[in-house]
Amino acid sequence: MSAIIDDDGFRLNVGIIIASPEGRLFWGRRVGNRDAWQFPQGGMMPEETPEQTLYRELHEEVGLLPEHVSIVASTRGWLKYRLPRRFLRRKTEGKRCIGQRQKWFLLKLEAEESCIDLAASDSPEFVDWRWVSYWYPIRKVVPFKRGVYLRALKELHPALKDMRVPSAGGDRA
Numbered sequence: 001m002s003a004i005i006d007d008d009g010f011r012l013n014v015g016i017i018i019a020s021p022e023g024r025l026f027w028g029r030r031v032g033n034r035d036a037w038q039f040p041q042g043g044m045m046p047e048e049t050p051e052q053t054l055y056r057e058l059h060e061e062v063g064l065l066p067e068h069v070s071i072v073a074s075t076r077g078w079l080k081y082r083l084p085r086r087f088l089r090r091k092t093e094g095k096r097c098i099g100q101r102q103k104w105f106l107l108k109l110e111a112e113e114s115c116i117d118l119a120a121s122d123s124p125e126f127v128d129w130r131w132v133s134y135w136y137p138i139r140k141v142v143p144f145k146r147g148v149y150l151r152a153l154k155e156l157h158p159a160l161k162d163m164r165v166p167s168a169g170g171d172r173a
Contacts, residue, residue: 002045003042003043003044003045004043004044004045004046005095005096005097006101008098009095009096009097009098009099010080010097010098010099010100010101011043011097011099011100011101012043012044012078012101012102013041013042013043013044013053013100013101013102013103014041014042014044014050014053014054014057014102014103014104014105015039015040015041015079015102015103015104015105015148015152016039016040016041016054016057016058016061016104016105016107017039017104017105017106017107017152017153017156018039018040018062018064018069018107018108018109019072019106019107019108019109019160019163020109020113020131021108021109021163022131023134023160023163024131024132024133024134025039025131025132025133025134025136025137026039026040026062026109026116026129026131027039027129027130027131027132027136027137027140028040028061028062028118028125028126028128028129029126029127029128029129030125030126030127031124031125031126031127036142037137037140037141038137038141038142038145039137039149040057040058040061040062040125040126041057041100041102042056042057042060042061050074050103050105051071054071054105058107059120059121060120060121060125061118061121061124061125061126062116062117062118062120062126062129063115063116063117063118063119063120063121064109064111064115064116064117065115067110067111068109068110068111068115069107069108069109069110069111070107070108070110071105071106071107072106072107072108072156072159072160072163073105073106073156073159074103074104074105074106074156075102075103075104075151075152075155075156076155077103078101078102078103079101079102079103079104079148079151079152080099080100080101080102080148081099081100081102081144081145081147081148082098082099082144083097083098083099083100083144084144100148102148102152104152104155104156106156106159106160108163116129134153134157134160135153137149137153138150138153
């Protein structure tokens, strides 16, 4: 089964921001590239809601179950970015994927961080992870995703108050 590609060529996807109780964010290093760090994300399958995709991807990529997190907020709409030309490839049913259209979720980790298991899936997406300050990912993610990361983090930032944590705003990881 393939992820959904809309009529404009954007793959429907969810972005996942996991916050520690102190307001630091999960930042994962992708398999195969020592410099490719990002938030967990994944494509929606036919008949899935964004929330179902969120929980499936959360388990596949970081080993967390629904009871390990609480949803603090989500973006009101979908945010999108285009892929650089070198990443474009043919998709099934003759549709070409030109980018991602994402619904973003801010989650609070309710379990011990030892519940994070990057090897929970048969094909892990991350090989390492760390906690970083809230705005750190904007400067560190690959350039073509920066605009979406900035829009998602700006929109979700006020929800940190609901977590009763300080807004982590330093420059360090």
